[in-house]
Amino acid sequence: xxxxxxxxxxxVDDLRRQIVNGSLAPGAVVPSRAQLTRRYGVGETAARHAxxxxxxxxxxxxxxxxxxxxxxxxxxxxxHRSRFHDHHAxxxxxxxxxxxxxxxxxxxxxxxxxxxxxxxxxxxxxxPIVRTRHIYxxxxxxxxxxxxxxxAELAEGQPVPAEGTDSRKSVVxxxxxxxxxxxxxxxxxxxxxxxxxxxDALDLCAGVHILHLERTHHAGSRPLxxxxxxxxGDAFHLVYTLRP
Numbered sequence: 001x002x003x004x005x006x007x008x009x010x011x012v013d014d015l016r017r018q019i020v021n022g023s024l025a026p027g028a029v030v031p032s033r034a035q036l037t038r039r040y041g042v043g044e045t046a047a048r049h050a051x052x053x054x055x056x057x058x059x060x061x062x063x064x065x066x067x068x069x070x071x072x073x074x075x076x077x078x079x080h081r082s083r084f085h086d087h088h089a090x091x092x093x094x095x096x097x098x099x100x101x102x103x104x105x106x107x108x109x110x111x112x113x114x115x116x117x118x119x120x121x122x123x124x125x126x127x128p129i130v131r132t133r134h135i136y137x138x139x140x141x142x143x144x145x146x147x148x149x150x151x152a153e154l155a156e157g158q159p160v161p162a163e164g165t166d167s168r169k170s171v172v173x174x175x176x177x178x179x180x181x182x183x184x185x186x187x188x189x190x191x192x193x194x195x196x197x198x199x200d201a202l203d204l205c206a207g208v209h210i211l212h213l214e215r216t217h218h219a220g221s222r223p224l225x226x227x228x229x230x231x232x233g234d235a236f237h238l239v240y241t242l243r244p
Contacts, residue, residue, distance in 0.1 A: 007042050008046040008047070008050045009050075011042060011047065011050035015030065016054065019060070026070050026071065027072070028070045030060050030068035030070060033047040033048055036050065036051075055207055056206065056207045058071060058205060058207035058234060059071060061206065071205065074234045074235055076234075076235065076236060077095070077235060077236050078098075078237055078238075078239045079091065079231070080241070081240050082239075082241035083097075085172075086171075086173070088167050088169055088170040089102070089104060091229075091231075092136060100139070101138065102137065103165070104136040105135055105164070106133060106163060106165075107162065108131070108132045111130075112129070113128075117226070120223060121223045121226055122222070123151060127151070128151075128152035129149050129151055130152055130154075132148045132149075132168075133145075133146070134146040142201060143231060143236075144229060145198060145201050145230050146227055146228070146230075147229075148171075148226070149225065149226050149227065150226075151224075154175070154180070171217050172217070175225070180219045180222075181219055182217045182218065182224065183218055183220055184217075184218050185215060186218065187213055187214065187215040189211060189238060190211075190212050191210065191233055194210045194230070202230070202232055208232055208233060210232060210233055212228065212229070212230050213238075214226070215229065
């Protein structure tokens, strides 16, 4: 490390090394600010900044009035995006195939399309749409948050309760019921910092980014439904099957 590097990086590098090699095992108490200042000969500001960096990296977490602890090392679960695309709950079906139990709740409401959603659905701005919010849990822990949107006209004649815990029809089945066949599904993926509401909904630790999947079902050139799904980036990795 160059002599011009901030002094707190020396603390960060040493603690990170101990966490990676197991000297500080998952669940272990991380030295307090006072202990760090004595051990490394740095000021309290440097010690506080070092703990903040390690928290942001997702290596440690803090408990109010208790201190900081080493986070458990997550085992990434594969999400197979090329399977179960016509299932009413693709994530649940995928995790179930891996021997995991999944439950979910959903809520439906009529809203007006924002300019962004209107563009994605090729509708006039503020056109009526149906918005559905799903929260999925595995072993009681929230693992996925999904918002889906479709033109209100396509939802007419298919009344559903405002909320529930049972299974809804898949997008493919719902569109087939109104005479529309899904011809292709386009999905884009990006990683980003979660918003406060997403942190609360998914019970995320500081420093954890999310994977954001935007998926749109089409009938030819016509968008039928679009959705935004977020999952914790430290819990899942995405698997796609490409046909030659």
